[in-house]
Amino acid sequence: MxxxxxxxxxxxxxxxxxxxxxxxxxxxxxxxxxxxxxxxxxxxxxxxxxxxxxxxxxxxxxxxxxxVEGDWPDCERVNAAVRGSAASPLAALLGYERWPTWMWANEEVADFAGWLRAHNEGRADKAGFHGLDVYSMWESLREVILWLRENDPEAADHAVDAYQCLASYAEDPQSYAWAAKFLRASCADEVVRMLVELRGRDLAVWQNAEVVAGAEHYYRAMVTGGASSWNVRDRHMDATLARLLDHYGEASKAVVxxxxxxxxxxxxxxxxxxxxxxxxxxxxxxxxxxxxxxxxxxxxxxxxxxxxxxxxxxxxxxxxxxxxxxxxxxxxxxxxxxxxxxxxxxxxxxxxxxxxxxxxxxxxxxxxxxxxxxxxxxxxxxxxxxxxxxxxxxRALRPLHPLHVDTHEYETYPTGV
Structure with missing residues (x-):
C-alpha cells in the first residue's frame, strides 16, 4: 500500500x-x-x-x-461574438494569429464559446469573454488610435506620439527592450501620457491603453532577468481582473x-x-x-x-x-x-x-x-x-488550424506559461 x-x-x-x-x-x-x-x-x-x-x-x-490568459484585442472579438453582436465565435477564434495560436483557437474553446453565445441569447445580463494578458502592445496601440479617430480625434495626439516612438522598433519587442536598457531609448513617457489621457474612458480603449503600458514595462523588465517581468505580467492580469469586476458591477463574479x-x-x-x-x-x-x-x-x-x-x-x-x-x-x-x-x-x-x-x-x-x-x-x-x-x-486538444506564425515574444518561467 x-x-x-x-x-x-x-x-x-x-x-x-x-x-x-x-x-x-x-x-x-x-x-x-x-x-x-x-x-x-x-x-x-x-x-x-x-x-x-x-x-x-x-x-x-x-x-x-x-x-483568460489571452490577449485583450483577440478576446474582445470573441466577446462580441458570444454577445451576438459579431460573427460566430468560431470565426473570431480563427482570427487568432499570434503564436501559440492553439492555446485559444481550438475546438474545445469553440464549443464553449458556442454554448456561451446560446446562453446569452435574449438575456440582458450577457456573460462576457475577456483577455487578461499583456503581450499585444502594437495591436492594442492600433486599437487605441482607431477608437480615438472615431470618437475623440482631438485627444489622439498622445496615442500617436506613443505609436511613432514604438513604431521605430518595427514591432520587435526584443529590439525595443535592448534599446531601452542600453541606449536609454524608452517610450515610457509617451505611453504614460497616453494612459493618463485615456484612463477612465470606455473600457475597451482604456484597457488597450493599459495593455500598451503594461507591455512596455514588461519588455523593459525582461532584459533585467529575475522575477520582475513575471510579476509585471501577473500584476497586470490581476489589475485587469479587478477592472472588469468594477465594470460589470458590485454584484459581479468572475471565472479565470x-x-x-x-x-x-x-x-x-x-x-x-x-x-x-x-x-x-x-x-x-x-x-x-x-x-x-x-x-x-x-x-x-x-x-x-x-x-x-x-x-x-x-x-x-x-x-x-x-x-x-x-x-x-x-x-x-x-x-x-x-x-x-x-x-x-x-x-x-x-x-x-x-x-x-x-x-x-x-x-x-x-x-x-x-x-x-x-x-x-x-x-x-x-x-x-x-x-x-x-x-x-x-490527450492532446484539437487546434482549429495549423497556422504557424513567427513571434518575437519573450519566454516566461516556467517556460511559456
Whole structure:
C-alpha cells in the first residue's frame, strides 16, 4: 500500500460527468472569483472539464464573465461574438494569429464559446469573454488610435506620439527592450501620457491603453532577468481582473482561466522564493481568501499540443509518466483514473496536502525528454489550491488550424506559461 493511499481514498471523488462537480460548486459558495488552472496549454481534458465547470458557474451561480490568459484585442472579438453582436465565435477564434495560436483557437474553446453565445441569447445580463494578458502592445496601440479617430480625434495626439516612438522598433519587442536598457531609448513617457489621457474612458480603449503600458514595462523588465517581468505580467492580469469586476458591477463574479503556475498561490511553491507573485496569490490578497477559490489540474501521462521551441510549429507530443515521487506519480498509484479533490479545512488536511511534492507544469514549449529536470514545481498542494481535478491519462486538444506564425515574444518561467 502506498503511504498516501488511505488518505487519497478518503478525499478523492470519482469524476464521471458534470453532475460530479456538485461538491465543487458547494465549495465555491458565495466566492466572487474562481480561478481554474491547467497543467498544460494543450490538453483536451483540462479544457473540457474547465468549460464544464464554467458553464455551471455561469448558468447556476450567475457568474458574469470568463477572463483568460489571452490577449485583450483577440478576446474582445470573441466577446462580441458570444454577445451576438459579431460573427460566430468560431470565426473570431480563427482570427487568432499570434503564436501559440492553439492555446485559444481550438475546438474545445469553440464549443464553449458556442454554448456561451446560446446562453446569452435574449438575456440582458450577457456573460462576457475577456483577455487578461499583456503581450499585444502594437495591436492594442492600433486599437487605441482607431477608437480615438472615431470618437475623440482631438485627444489622439498622445496615442500617436506613443505609436511613432514604438513604431521605430518595427514591432520587435526584443529590439525595443535592448534599446531601452542600453541606449536609454524608452517610450515610457509617451505611453504614460497616453494612459493618463485615456484612463477612465470606455473600457475597451482604456484597457488597450493599459495593455500598451503594461507591455512596455514588461519588455523593459525582461532584459533585467529575475522575477520582475513575471510579476509585471501577473500584476497586470490581476489589475485587469479587478477592472472588469468594477465594470460589470458590485454584484459581479468572475471565472479565470490560466495555467496552474498563474492560478496557484505562489506562497505554496518555490515561486515565492524567487520573488514571484501569481494571479491566485494576488486575488486572495485583493478580495480575501474566503471569496476566492483556486482550482488546479494535473495528469499522469498521454499527449499534448506544444512547440519544441519558442515560435516553433505546433506538434502533438508524448507526455511521459510522472516523475517518481511527484504528485502525478502519487495520484497514479492511489487515485481513481479521473477524480475531484475538494480540500478540507487546514486542521483536517492529510499529509499529501501539507507535504511538499513536485508537481508537473507543461508550457507552450515542451521537450518531453528534458521534463525530469525542467517541468516540476515544488508545491504544498493544500496551500497552492482549494481543489484539484485529476486525470490519469490525457490527450492532446484539437487546434482549429495549423497556422504557424513567427513571434518575437519573450519566454516566461516556467517556460511559456
Amino acid at each position: 502506498h503511504r498516501y493511499g488511505d488518505e487519497v481514498a478518503a478525499i478523492a471523488r470519482p469524476l464521471a460527468d458534470e453532475g460530479d462537480l456538485d461538491v465543487l460548486l458547494d465549495r465555491v459558495g458565495d466566492a466572487r472569483v474562481v480561478l481554474i488552472g491547467e497543467a498544460s496549454h494543450g490538453t483536451h481534458e483540462y479544457y473540457t472539464w474547465r468549460s464544464a465547470l464554467t458553464r455551471r458557474l455561469i448558468a447556476e451561480r450567475g457568474f458574469s464573465f470568463v477572463a 482561466w490560466a495555467h496552474n503556475t498563474h492560478v496557484g498561490d505562489a506562497g505554496a511553491t518555490d515561486q515565492a522564493a524567487l520573488g514571484e507573485v501569481t494571479i491566485g496569490s494576488l486575488a486572495r490578497e485583493r478580495f480575501g481568501a474566503e471569496r476566492v477559490v483556486l482550482i488546479g489540474m494535473g495528469g499522469h501521462r498521454g499527449s499534448v499540443i506544444a512547440g519544441r521551441a519558442w515560435g516553433a510549429a505546433m506538434t502533438e507530443l508524448r507526455v511521459p509518466p510522472g516523475r517518481p515521487g511527484s504528485l502525478e506519480d502519487i495520484l497514479h498509484a492511489t487515485a481513481p483514473p479521473r477524480a475531484l479533490f475538494v480540500f478540507p479545512p487546514l486542521g483536517e488536511r492529510p499529509d499529501l496536502l501539507v507535504d511538499e511534492v513536485a508537481h508537473r507544469a507543461i508550457g507552450v514549449v515542451y521537450r518531453p525528454e528534458q521534463e525530469q529536470l525542467d517541468n516540476y514545481v515544488p508545491s504544498v498542494l493544500g496551500d497552492r489550491y482549494d481543489a484539484f481535478l485529476w486525470f490519469d491519462e490525457t
